[in-house]
Amino acid sequence: MKKTATIALLFLLLPFFSFAQTGSISGTAINGDTKEPIMFGNVIIDGTGQGVSTDMDGKYKLANLESGTYTIKFSYLGLKDKLVENVEVKAGETTLVNVKMSEDPVVLELGATISAERITNTESAILSMKKESTAVLDGVSAKEISKSGDSDAAAAIKRVSGVTIEGGKYVYVRGLGDRYSKTTLNGADIPGLDPNKNTVQMDLFSTNLLDNILVYKTFTPNLPGDFTGGYIDIVTKNFPSKFTVDASASMSYNTQATFNQNFLTQQKSSTDWLGFDNGTRALPASVGNSTSIPHLQSNTASNFNAEEAQKLVDMTGSFNNTWQQIRQSVPFNHNFSFGIGNRFKFDNQSELGIIGALSYTRNYSFYENGTYGIYQLTGLYDNVNTLTSNLALSDTKGVDDVLWGGMINIAYKIKATHTFNFMVMHNQSATTTTRYLEGTKDDDKDELFQTQSSRFLQRGLTTFQLGGKHTFLKLKNIQVNWKSSYARSTQKDPDLRYFTSRYNADYDIYRIKPSSDRTPSRFYRNMAQGNWSNKIDFTLPLMHWSNHVKEKIKLKTGFAHATKDRSFQENRYSFENQQINYNGDLNAYFDPSNLIATTEGGGYANNGNGVYIENALDSANIYDASQSLYAGYAMIELPLINGLNLVTGARIEYTSVRLKTYSYKVLTAYPELDGKQNILSNLDILPAISLNYAPTKKMKIRAAYSRTLARPSFRELAPFTSFDVEGGYAFVGNPNLERTITDNADLRWEFYPTNKELISVSAFYKNFTNPIERTFNPKALNPELTYRNVDHAFLAGIELELRKNLGFLTPALEDLQIGANFSYIYSQTTIDEQELTAVRAEYPAAPSTREMYGQSPYSLNALLSYKNDSLGFSANVVFNVSGPKISFISTGGTPNTYVQPRPSLNFNISKRIVKGFSIKFAVNNILMSPYRESIKFKGQSYDVSYYEPGMNVSLGIKYNFEKQ
Structure with missing residues (x-):
């Protein structure tokens, strides 16, 4: 345990030794026509995809750049892209680059508008949405989820202020859960999966499919009225601005489960790994959904019914003997x-x-x-x-x-x-x-x-x-x-x-x-x-x-x-x-030889002794x-x-x-x-x-x-x-x-x-x-x-x-x-x-x-x-x-x-x-x-x-x- 922590600390500190060998570029981007700062503009090192966004004052900083010469590209919706070439970066120094961007002179067809897809999966995007929202809003983005390492939405959302999780899947917002919270998918109702709960099980959503999770903490009339603690909207991935491919694979070792020969489990079906049973566990066809299970009777009872007796025997014997744990x-x-x-x-x-x-x-x-x-x-x-x-x-x-x-x-x-x-x-x-x-x-x-x-x-x-x-x-x-x-x-x-x-x-x-x-x-x-x-x-x-x-x-x-x-x-x-004894062996107790049976004459064998079922x-x-x-x-x-x-x-x-x-x-x-x-x-x-x-x-x-x-x-x-x-x-x-x-x-x-x-x-x-x-x-x-x-x-x-x-x-x-x-x-x-x-x-x-x-x-x-x-x-x-x-x-x-x-x-x-x-x-x-x-x-x-x-x-x- 101490060794793991030491190694992790070394990895964390390693990048600090590189500071003396790097420099940075910083500055301000403004609209040359209005003289106002450009908020949330894109500043990218051309040809690399590496970049940052300007803040609300139009300021930016590209940090930890190796010494050399760079071309910086500035872009913003409705403004003409600007390239600044031959920007020199020296170790330990900050190069200042301020830019003025002009409006794009492109002539549009009558009635056309300029628009762009808003980035929604970053921390900056969440903060921007919080600031612009008419309601009190919090949330967690895909980028933040990646930092925490959470694999499902339930684990991810507990990083939001005032949010806790019950039972690994049920969300409580501001101390209120179940009926007091509402969860939607892209703003649309989705059903819960627990018959005893009035809420959605958040662990069902893999974080790999999400852009963000938003939590509205105050009500406005355009939102559903049936929430008090929080209105949670799970937002799925949106399509990208260009061709992208993402793939990942990981393995993890659990100190108590992995390779443990004493791991407790049970008999399974061949499709359990896909998340569903192949029918092995299904209610036997002879039982169906019947509530009229025949009662065990003495062979000498005045109302003894041989047909009902055989039905009880068939129903009892139709259950799989899968009791023994493994x-x-x-x-x-x-x-x-x-x-x-x-x-x-x-x-x-x-x-x-x-x-x-x-x-x-x-x-x-x-x-x-x-x-x-x-x-x-x-x-x-x-x-x-x-x-x-x-x-x-x-x-x-x-x-x-x-x-x-x-x-x-x-x-x-x-x-x-x-x-x-x-x-x-x-x-x-x-x-x-x-x-x-x-x-x-x-x-x-x-x-x-x-x-x-x-x-x-x-x-x-x-x-x-x-x-x-x-x-x-x-x-x-x-x-x-x-x-x-x-x-x-x-x-x-x-x-x-x-x-x-x-x-x-x-x-x-x-x-x-x-x-x-x-x-x-x-x-x-x-x-x-x-x-x-x-x-x-x-x-x-x-x-x-x-x-x-x-x-x-x-x-x-x-x-x-x-x-x-x-x-x-x-x-x-x-x-x-x-009249059947249990000796500690579940397989033997539920063996067919221990279940009730009937004789050729139609009565119960062995006076009806054996294991049998009843409707409970x-x-x-x-x-x-x-x-x-x-x-x-x-x-x-x-x-x-x-x-x-x-x-x-x-x-x-x-x-x-x-x-x-x-x-x-x-x-x-x-x-x-x-x-x-x-x-x-x-x-x-x-x-x-x-x-x-x-x-x-x-x-x-x-x-x-x-x-x-x-x-x-x-x-x-x-x-x-x-x-x-x-x-x-x-x-x-x-x-x-x-x-x-x-x-x-x-x-x-x-x-x-x-x-x-x-x-x-x-x-x-x-x-x-x-x-x-x-x-x-x-x-x-x-x-x-x-x-x-x-x-x-x-x-x-x-x-x-x-x-x-x-x-x-x-x-x-x-x-x-x-x-x-x-x-x-x-x-x-x-x-x-x-x-x-x-x-x-x-x-x-x-x-x-x-x-x-x-x-x-x-x-x-x-x-x-x-x-x-x-x-x-x-x-x-x-x-x-x-x-x-x-x-x-x-x-x-x-x-x-x-x-x-x-x-x-x-x-x-x-x-x-x-x-x-x-x-x-x-x-x-x-x-x-x-x-x-x-x-x-x-x-x-x-x-x-x-x-x-x-x-x-x-x-x-x-x-x-x-x-x-």
Whole structure:
């Protein structure tokens, strides 16, 4: 470990020894006609592609250039390119080159305009978008993602100020997640893949397919109204300005998984490596989706039915015997990506752009040093000093993750005023999780409690998008943007196997104990959802009535329609036994010779002794749900004076949610659900107003108020009971949930010293009416989670962000940059009345409020980055940590479970070896901080879940070609 850190430090410091042998070129670019500085102009060393952009004062600097003579090319949209030849660079000196650029004298066809594709995948581009946005906006670019070494969108987005990740995939913005955050792909709705969550799983998107990820933290009427914490837009790669090819490959070594002969896994299908099962795990055809599994009867029963007996035998024997877990070695983690793009120009002033990209990642993770426990307050809070252990287990877990994605993006532009775009993308993921736990249950020291689970979770998301952007010059330059999108997601959880047993070491006896433990079971879950969304936006720019105001007034309006349709089904089958002993060998226990059988006479053989199946559900857990949304908005961007803009307007949304359940038990309790009735129908007016003031070109002050909403998810509304195998509790939906209304206030100060630097301070406050909170049902006999509306909640916080080049300290640090962001958040929500009654029965002094579920009180990201273009070398150190957050709401007076802080430190270096080729070395999770969920009670900490993940060391190669 120390050797790795030493080598990494040497690589980081190596470029500093080159400073004395290099020089630089700097200066200012201005418009020769207007005398104004040229912001974000291109300054390139001719023939190399190496260059920089000018800042907001028109200044630039080309650093770390070897001694010699150069030709510098200056270019900017609408201005004539300028070449400055024979620029001499001397070691240790800075050559000054100031330029004046004139307007391009090209004569255009009547009605034509000059336009260019905006670069969106760099840090400078993100800062520029933040500054120009009418909303409070943050984001992370493809270039920044490359620095951090993140492989999926979930890992990348946590670098954004105020953003944390739950469970490796669910985004929390400003302490709010699930229903309070919204995720889109290129501005269009996409479905979630988890039936129990009201959000998109961000780990499904490979960073190799992305240009940037934008996070809108305030609402404006042209945005969807169903977000409160943040509106996240995943932006895919756009086509390049010229022919390009990108390819990369890498391998990584995980210190706990790679080549470990004890890696825990399971029997697999031949297509698991592609992210889907080939049918090996499918529910047997003889069982189908039947809920009428015959019951085992005595041969002498008066109503004995030989046909039904044979049916039960056939159904039981049709399941594959794949219970036994496997120990075997696994190879390196590996990643591959390929992208190609080009732009074609035609004589009729039209252009065609196309880009295709494909990526594949497979990662293995493993631990066998984990612990898992369940603790409970027994008695009154004031009378006990310790919690009772209900479960204390050692934990071993192996995970095999596959993620691949592909996309094609095509755009056609006509005379720079009309653009049509078509994009298709597919993302596929599979997670194979194999887990084994053993220890004591309920302080039973005589027997060893053993439990294991084998799961294959398959997810897929396919998206089609068609859109256009149009400027009508003869209609006062009115702009029209439209998009139509269809996305379909599937999640299959085939053949989740769960087996629990006991072992008495004194007598060397195994047994299955259904009276207190879960019966061996197999789960089959399938979910499919389709999202169809259409929207159109109109923008009319108008001259300001005052000649003293330079900016134009913008009137905006638009309409949107979106539908969601989901189907969900869950089946569970328990494997009972009659007079059959278990000896610790799963293959033998489920061998055909141990299963029930029938005789030629039609009765059960051996008096019906053997293993047989039962339907473990009262009726099939099936529901269909749909949501329709109609929306319209009107807003104005009004410059009051130069530098002071008012943005105000309102959005109207009408939503209808319908639910149909096929469970007789549910229909008995909620007869109004029969016939797919409307269970949620709302018409909401969502106002927004903001003031954006720019006292200087480098500074901006924002103040905003808005009203937004949050709707319950389909699963939260569906009132059937499902079982969480890993959590050990039942989950029941609530069809009486109402949507949440939130009032938001924001204040932000931004300062941009250069086009790559930022200092910002933000404050925000959110007030919730009828917030939806996760709670336990105190009336249930067994642990049962549900959701209820509570009266009130609020959240407040501050955010600080800094991006600064260290060249102001000394020229030797010109290539070194630091970045950091910090968030502090405080929240408070009312505890559900029924839950509070149950809590105070054991803890009379318990408060009536708590922080919101999943909300971290703080988060910190930090980056130290070094980049030397002339050497083709870069190095980055990235740090991340977030504060403790509630992961589980406990019953009674038992304190809630919290995920504890887990600092993360990553390091990577990249070096160009020859033109177009570079290599990258990275070390992730250097600190190897343990994952810990724990309960704090009277000064003691009780670990609910604890494990130590491994460190990843990777080496990769990248190829990039751009046609000059």
